[in-house]
Amino acid sequence: MVSERLIPMADAPPAHPVVTRFAPSPTGYLHIGGARTALFNWLYARGRGGRFLLRIEDTDRERSTPEATAAILHGLTWLGLDWDGEAVSQFARKNRHAEVAHEMLARKAAYKCFSTKEEIDGQKKAASEDGFAPFRSPWRDIDPSDYPDRPFVIRMKAPREGRTVVKDAVQGDVTIRNSDLDDMIVLRSDGTPVYMLAVVVDDHDMGVTHVIRGDDHLTNAARQQMVYDAMGWTVPVWAHIPLIHGPDGKKLSKRHGAVGLGDYQAMGYPAAGMRNYLTRLGWSHGDEEIFTSAQAMAWFDLSGIGRAPARLDFKKLENVCGRHMAMAEDAALLQELQAYLAAAGQPALSADQAGALHRALYCLKDRAKTFPELIEMAHFVLSARPIVPDDASAGALDTVSRGILHSLTPQLQSASWTREALEVILSAAAAANGLGFGKIAAPLRAALAGRTVTPSVYDMMLVIGRDETVARLRDAAD
């Protein structure tokens, strides 16, 4: 007897689909911390069949630039984060923000304040020496019929008694005394909306259910909640995540070097590794360290987010990236490498080079952590004869070893071109000369690649083929 209510609900659509958003200001590059915030939002939504939206907070007309917007979009795309629908311009919605401000006025949840900057500063100084006291507008309870004909701002009529509790999924319940907060401005004297109003209106209108953002907004959440309350809107789930710090524990700044996501792309880190590392920075799922995005989506949850700021660790980043590179599919890896070359402004691969590299990837990808390393390791397959040995490898080509290379060519001409056959030949050659295999591997490496750091000599021979191998050996032996 199985009653219907015992049937698992896992496949049922959620009653309230998750909607998250990333809302950067287009005032510069995409900060690595912002990228992680975007990643968390993306994982949370995608892991729950929800929507992930993008909003460009471009209301600061002085500092916002289209170049910065483009950089953000490119950065997100590179990281592999796709958003639903078109990116929303916050500036384009300014009329709606003003409309809400006036609605608050009509509901008596806001009022016109005619105080000048000088009056405000003067009152704050009088209230406390250092001027940190919250401003108390004298216009808060003035009857609208007594309003003068002067410029004004619209301020929210915030409660002065009691407390506001921000129920945060990461930080827990954060309680703020209302007496510590002033009546924040929602509409400037020029009629433009202020950020604090715009976020709330946009998040509400866009149906955002979960606000995952940096914890520099934690205190703001209390004031924003007052707007939700004033408008009778449902407050979203808050999740304020700690910022990322530099290796020295200080707030990440340009002084630390790479702070923009683009810097990491330029350094040649694979996006999958970047995603994994950033996901793991400040979030955990038991002891899981290396995982795919599909796994991350399945596992990601708000309760796994830590409360302390995390520091960037390049060594670990490299390790994670190396493991992802080794896991990657050859075709996808080749494509990403080509994209890297294009982004780095380096010459594109020829069709022949791309084909040869594709065939060589199996013995290259588990030896590299970044694309520059992969390319260096692939020197033997990307270069054409004559192979010019670099200084380090040239040392292996002395008279004796050149003689050995020379003596090898006839045997290789007639060998069956398999790893087993090659092993037999090269081992025998080493033994015949009273040498360990390592001693003849060095000149072979020099002849085949012109480098000291390469894949296995067998792999190189198999990849470039018999004719090319013999030719390179002859080049080096002569």
Added chain:
RNA sequence: GGCCCGUUCGUCUAUCGGUUAGGACACCAGGUUUUCAACCUGGGAAGAGGGGUUCGACUCCCCUACGGGCUGCCA
């Protein structure tokens, strides 16, 4: 200054009152080896400090120290 948040190996973290405080990166030693990467074995390495609560605290409470955030007609 006020308010708010945070603090476990060098780093990222596990632990959600009872563990020899676990894992990963990094580091050191050894092994394997064809250079590099990888891999195997072993090692050192942590609860900021001080008070409570409790039979028992990394875990709960308070204080201090340190770090961070907010306190804008910036976002």
